[in-house]
Amino acid sequence: MKISNIDVYQVDLPYAGDVYHLSGGRSFKTFDATLVCVRCDSGLEGWGESTPFGSTYVAAHGEGVRAGIQLIAPHLIGQDPRCFDRNYDLMDACLAGHPHVKAALDVACWDVAAKSFGVPVCDLLGGRTDTVLSLISSISCDSPEAMRDRVKEFRAKGYIGHSIKIGASENEGGPLLDAQRIAACVADRQPGEYFLADANGGLSVEHALRMLRLLPNDIDIVLEAPCATWHETARLRSLVNVPIHIDELAVSDHSVAHLLVDNIADGFGLKISKNGGLSQARRQRDIAQAAGLVMSVQDTVGSEVAFAAVVHLAQSIHPKWLRCVLDTRELVDLCTGELSGVKVGRFDTLFGAQAVSVPGLGVSPNMDVLGQPVLSFS
Ligand SMILES: [Mg+2]
Incomplete structure (x- = not known):
């Protein structure tokens, strides 16, 4: 062929x-x-x-x-x-x-x-797990109460994972506003829910330290992509005990290896286009599983084809190492095709996504x- x-x-x-x-x-x-x-x-x-x-x-x-x-x-x-x-x-x-x-x-x-x-792509990637993939919300930076309301909307749909965007400038409210955003989003936490506070590389180490000290004691969050550079992230890592994931800094096999050598994080965002496609993502998946790193399988954004690839990759990951998947379609307002290769909805009591056994990704643009x-x- x-x-x-x-x-x-x-x-x-x-x-x-x-x-x-x-x-x-x-x-x-x-x-x-x-x-x-x-x-x-x-x-x-x-x-x-x-x-x-x-x-x-x-x-x-x-x-x-x-x-x-x-x-x-x-x-x-x-x-x-x-x-x-x-x-x-x-x-x-x-x-x-x-x-x-x-x-x-x-x-x-x-x-x-x-x-x-x-066969479906997940089978070609090594075979499907029977996991119902947990979908994560994406809560854009806003006022603490508006962000809390957005979390409620996603919770009502069945979401148990929430990505809270932070990174307020000093003029906007700085570390205090970010701490208030996190506290507001976590305030109504339900059993089984988890929260990633994602700064998209926007914090200085000083900002992150000030923000973490303003959070309520024993708050259970993962801090994602706090800083823009390896050096800042490594310095912050040495000063705090909050779990850290990297995202924008992890773009290749090399950066996942670098993550391990420097012990810079506990997991990373495996975004299919950012990380080079399924051939590269497959290798990074295997490195992560061997080394004990948690993965959030996502894409930067995208429509039906991007989401299908996310789900088929995530369906090939042992659930112990899979944090969540992102339904990229939640971020966009245009459908580019028919998606038969993924089911999103309730599976018994669990809400989430699963790959369907149709050949390929199951997308007809x-x-x-x-x-x-x-x-x-x-
Ligand atoms: Mg991120």
Whole structure:
């Protein structure tokens, strides 16, 4: 089976609320999505997606994804999509770094490969667990009471995990406001719930120390991505005993190894496009499971294809090491296709997501939404 055509589509995904706010005054109203279709001489096709969270979240942006694909895609024509690691070598030989670019092509290859074997992608990744995957909410920076209300809304839907965004500037309220945000979100905690306080790299060590001292005693949270650099995160780690996850700093096999060598965190955000696609995420999953690190399986943002890849990867992770998955579709207001490969809802008493046993990722994009390809290779 050889790759015969690659088509690339661009879609703007509007944010599902008014404006999404992150630390550092960053705000987002729409996300520039790239969807890729890899077609093979067998007639099968596979889909991948890469939707950066704007241009200030990590070193990636939508136009860059498509410019990178333009460099790489011609070299994948004629290759067997099932040779994931060799195709990745080819991509690396064309373009250094740029995991967001390679992810869309790589995920499309996993989708078409799984279809060729007649199995869901989670089975090709090693086999499914029977876990109901816990979905996590994403609570944009706001007033403490507004954030508490958003947590209540997600709790009413069945969510037990909550990602609370923090990182107020000194003018906005600084460490005191962040501590109040966390305390408000955790105030109505129900049995089994967990909370990640995510600063998206926006805190200085001083800010984080002041904030942690203002929190109620014995509050049970994980501090995610407190600082922008390794050095600051390592220094904070040496000064506090709160569990820490990194996210934006973990973008490659190398950074997961670095995390372990420096003992900088207890877990990390495994976001499929940020971390280079399923071939790379699979390896980082295995390193994490061997080393005892917890993973939040997510994507930076994205529509149906991105979410399907998240669920199929998470379904292949032992539940002991899986913190949560993010339904990226919660963040956007546009459906790009039919998703038969994932079920979201109640499973007995548990609410969450599970991969469904259909071949591939189980996504059929809506061509009326995608329109004409912006790039084509054959
Ligand atoms: Mg994060």
